[in-house]
Amino acid sequence: MRVKGQKFLVVGLGKTGVAVSGFLARAGADVTATDLRDAGEITEAADLEKLGVKLRTGGHREDVFTQARTVVLSPGVPPDIEPVRAARRADARVIGEVELSSALCGLPVVAVTGSNGKTTTTGLIGHILKACGKKPFVGGNFGDPFINAVGNESAYDLALLEMSSFQLKTTFAFKPAVAVLLNISPNHLDVHPDYEDYALSKKKIFANQTQDDWAVANGADTQVAAMLDNLSAKKVLFNSELTGEHPGCATSDGQTVFFRGEKYDLSGSKLQGRHNMENSMAAIAVASILGCEPEKTAAAVIEFSPPPHRMEFVSDVRGARVYDDSKSTNPAAAAAALTALDKPVVLISGGKDKKTGFSALREPVRSKVSSLVLFGEARRAMMSELGTLTKTFAADSLQNAVEIAVSEARPGGSILFSPACSSFDMFSSFEERGREFKKIVKRFG
Template sequence: MDFEGKKVLVIGAGKSGVAVSRFVAAKGAQVVLTDHKDDASFEPPLSSLVPPEVELVLGRYPEVVEGSFDLVIVSPGVPLTITPVARAREFGIPVTGELELAYSLARAPIVAITGTNGKTTTTTLVGQIFADAGIKTLVAGNIGKPLITEVEKYGAEDLIVLEVSSFQLETTRAFRPRVAAILNITPDHLDRHGSMQGYVAAKARIFANQTGDDYTVLNYDDLLTRDLASLCPGKVIFFSRRHNLEEGVILHNGYIAVREKEKVYPVLPVRALRIPGAHNLENALAAAACAWVLGIREAQMAATLRHFSGVPHRLEFVAEINGVKYVNDSKGTNPEASIKALEAYDQPIVLLAGGRNKGNDFTAFARVVKEKVRLLVVLGECAREIEAAARAAGVKEIIRAGDFQDAVFKAHRAARPGEIVLLSPACASWDMFKNYEERGEVFKQLVHELILREMAGRQ
């Protein structure tokens, strides 16, 4: 792909936009990086992240007219309905995303993983399995490292493992992973996709260009995901926690196992998994399926599964204070993710929930809160909405917090020995933080402040 002298507009100045701007500028393109946020909203300043030849247009979008640009690259967080994208399409200017652009440069086979929940854990686990097997492996994508920054360093004998989101998949055209996995599909991002039909269609783009030589890993227990099998052009491999499948990755006599051609291959006892919860067992089954179809055998998978302890911000143990465990599940950015977190524990829970709603309904979440949570601490933009759903479900013990620090400290004061203080907001973080990572880090900092206070109080 020849970028020399091409005029490229990059819309959205997050990690993806910055990475793609640097990349195409290094290839000789004339790059304009734009964002609706102004310069003061970025820390560090964008000018320190991109080379001086990248023109920054911030706080507004540049006018897109016929001949003004040769290519428009849209960051995942940018809706495709905004004016510059619509104008580009009107004038026949190609519109793409960082994932599709990076894919066009890829020489290594790709394992791509999507789903409403579990993407990051499963992607990290799959990458670790292959790395532990001695294969040079890149883990990138929606997990935090844009593919474009590393793609040219990996060849045909290596492997790329990608977490891909529905936002990234919206702008794909030729993207074709060797293995595509869909973990589950539950309502999320309906404010962006408009309906469940639109959301499912975006997810299904992960396998749209596959052929009969490729593999699609699907969750048999998730009806929406299972039903996609009839649309898959590749070989479908199901995984299931609940069903004794004739073929696929299953639970068999207490083991994670692969059943293939009427033979069962035990991988690892379920009790040996370090990551807690039924949802993480499903993630392990999916990871095993992705590894198996590319030739990783039982002993190699077991070696990684036995030691894998999860990822930051997903049921991440932070500390124990006076018999109370503090767990960071900031990655619980929708009700279904937080339901899975609540179901992972048998102990009474003090739950911190709230933030910005992404178009979700909290009814089912509230029912699980009623079953699992002793005290609910609500905060953020949709605190009132969560509280109303919880009270309708019969939850009695609810505290409203003024801000994030107030929520953590109120939870601390109310928690009893043997309980878990769980941050699993069921909402996006954007009303208070840049992203869920920042929210999780602040939670951990506040918990460590509480530890220091307890230590000082004993002296």
């Protein structure tokens, strides 16, 4: 892709947009950047202007979009807002940061997507590769923007990218050497027009692969399995419902993973639950494809500590174990967390409703949850779908929700904070939400 002298518009000046704007300006492009915020709210505004980036802040003006030759959308910027449509009508090319970076970067790419488990699996693959002497660039939706690898290829063996549905939706020629699809369940339906659009965005991870590439996918997920026909890449499956040797498929007995004639004993792993076993199986399959030694791979899985707010043990409170699973931002994630725990569980859920419905939680709530505590914007919708399944409370704040949960918990049981919703009704991120939950819990210590 030609950059020097070309007109680019970068939309959104978060971490990725700032990195893209700076890269393009240093590469000699004519760069304009737009953001809904005022310039005074953007920390890097002065530095970008020094590089020659023209800032258009305080809103997205249509005329700014129609003057660009290439429009680069930051992750999370809806690709169908009216200024973007105007750019397309003016024959501008509209792409995402990953599409731009992949056209400029010479590294082979391993890409990981799914509705749940992306960050854990990407981090785990990166940890394994480093333990086996490889030098991955780790980024995308997790870590650094992919554009930071461009021009620095000599420092790395490959690029390992976590990919969201938003990032994949704005790719067109993106071609990972290894593509991983962990699972599919309804998510982000407050942004995607429907579930089909969301699922098709995920499937794009395989779209441009050839017979020289690898597609690694969850054979136990019926939604994923339905996407695997007519792929050009070599297929490798992982399936937590199978055990023993199965050609071309990683399997598990709950403690040991079997793949390509090797046994990976994962006893002692900090990654608990069936969903994390599936994440581990996917990571082992990728590591094997990339030539990692089985013994080093198994040891790295056992050593790996999952990122915060993902089934993170917080403390014991009045004889009950308390877990922070704030990263659970959809019902399928909360359901997976419940399967990892023995009953009785007091479940705290709620937040901003992503319009996915909560049917995925019905059976795990019925079978595992002794008390359900609901808070946030979605509490009424959740009460309507789940409130008859177990003893249920509505809380007016996270503080109140924790207080109710502690009073309902039983010695030997668990308190699980797994919201099943996004955080944006009350918090700026799931990280802030998780930190606040842990702070409240420690007061009961």
